Amino acid sequence: MKVLVTGAAGHIGKNLVKAIHQKYELVLTDIKQDDELKQFGHFQHADLAVPEQVDELAKNVDAIVHLGGIATESTYELINRSNFNGTYHIYEAARKHGIKRIVFASSNHAVGFQPINQSIGPDALHMPDTFYGASKAFGENLANMYYQKHAIETASLRIGSYLEKPSEHRNLNTWISVRDMNQLIVCCLEADEISTDVYYGVSSLYNNYFDNRDAALIGYAPQDNPEDFRKEIENVKLENVTDYIGGVFTNFGR
Numbered sequence: 566m567k568v569l570v571t572g573a574a575g576h577i578g579k580n581l582v583k584a585i586h587q588k589y590e591l592v593l594t595d596i597k598q599d600d601e602l603k604q605f606g607h608f609q610h611a612d613l614a615v616p617e618q619v620d621e622l623a624k625n626v627d628a629i630v631h632l633g634g635i636a637t638e639s640t641y642e643l644i645n646r647s648n649f650n651g652t653y654h655i656y657e658a659a660r661k662h663g664i665k666r667i668v669f670a671s672s673n674h675a676v677g678f679q680p681i682n683q684s685i686g687p688d689a690l691h692m693p694d695t696f697y698g699a700s701k702a703f704g705e706n707l708a709n710m711y712y713q714k715h716a717i718e719t720a721s722l723r724i725g726s727y728l729e730k731p732s733e734h735r736n737l738n739t740w741i742s743v744r745d746m747n748q749l750i751v752c753c754l755e756a757d758e759i760s761t762d763v764y765y766g767v768s769s770l771y772n773n774y775f776d777n778r779d780a781a782l783i784g785y786a787p788q789d790n791p792e793d794f795r796k797e798i799e800n801v802k803l804e805n806v807t808d809y810i811g812g813v814f815t816n817f818g819r
């Protein structure tokens with residue numbers, strides 16, 4: 566399978582391509598130049614905001630792992646450019662080139678204003694906490710539209726906190742380890758059928774924030790558990806912590 570990975574020079578992207586380059590033929594792209602990536606696949610520099618450049622990337626690939634974009638809160642203009650427009654360009658390129666599967670890096674911030682301690686599932690209402698979170702909710706909706714109209718399947722991964730190891734109290738419910746993230750993405754690429762599935766990108770199938778048991782149905786079996794770090798992190802709490810899933814993001818811009 567030939568897989569296009571956007572945001573390949575980013576944190577998740579780079580670890581992912583190191584882990585999967587022997588399994589798949591990779592086309593790697595980012596707005597950042599990264600010479601190290603060349604050993605893992607064909608690197609093609611592109612700006613997701615430029616449709617012609619995105620169109621070039623999508624020629625002759627079978628699936629897309631769409632990680633590229635601004636990965637935190639920013640101005641509406643910048644989020645609009647890279648995330649709203651960038652994701653739209655990815656779907657248009659997939660449609661034009663007959664690509665039938667996308668793994669979309671969504672975020673817990675698409676549902677950031679959902680209260681904690683209720684274990685929301687994949688059908689939880691979008692309640693974005695930022696322009697960033699709104700761009701992820703938009704991406705998930707775009708995925709639904711392109712599935713209904715063009716049969717493009719998407720697994721939207723509402724990623725929690727991707728870290729080498731958990732570092733604060735909130736991570737007891739949001740952490741995903743590097744190897745679990747890689748595993749979840751591979752499960753999404755390999756699953757027989759995914760339509761417009763939503764999974765939580767966390768290293769647990771069930772916790773106070775997320776009910777991610779559906780992910781087990783596509784073979785996701787997380788190997789790591791934030792509970793192993795409880796002693797180190799349970800008393801580490803950020804300032805202005807909130808009772809919402811999005812944590813401090815729910816305070817931004819108020």
Ligand SMILES: NC(=O)c1ccc[n+]([C@@H]2O[C@H](COP(=O)([O-])OP(=O)(O)OC[C@H]3O[C@@H](n4cnc5c(N)ncnc54)[C@H](O)[C@@H]3O)[C@@H](O)[C@H]2O)c1
Pocket residue numbers: 571572573574575576577578594595596597611612613614631632633634635636637646647651670671672673723724725726727728
């Ligand atoms: N890291 C997390 O905890 C986390 C949590 C939730 C969601 N996510 C999502 O996962 C994805 C990857 O996250 P990450 O932590 O690796 O972020 P990152 O910032 O390290 O990587 C994102 C990459 O996208 C690239 N990019 C940004 N704008 C671009 C553009 N216009 N054209 C081309 N490339 C562009 C950046 O250069 C960067 O290399 C992002 O979409 C992010 O929103 C991450």
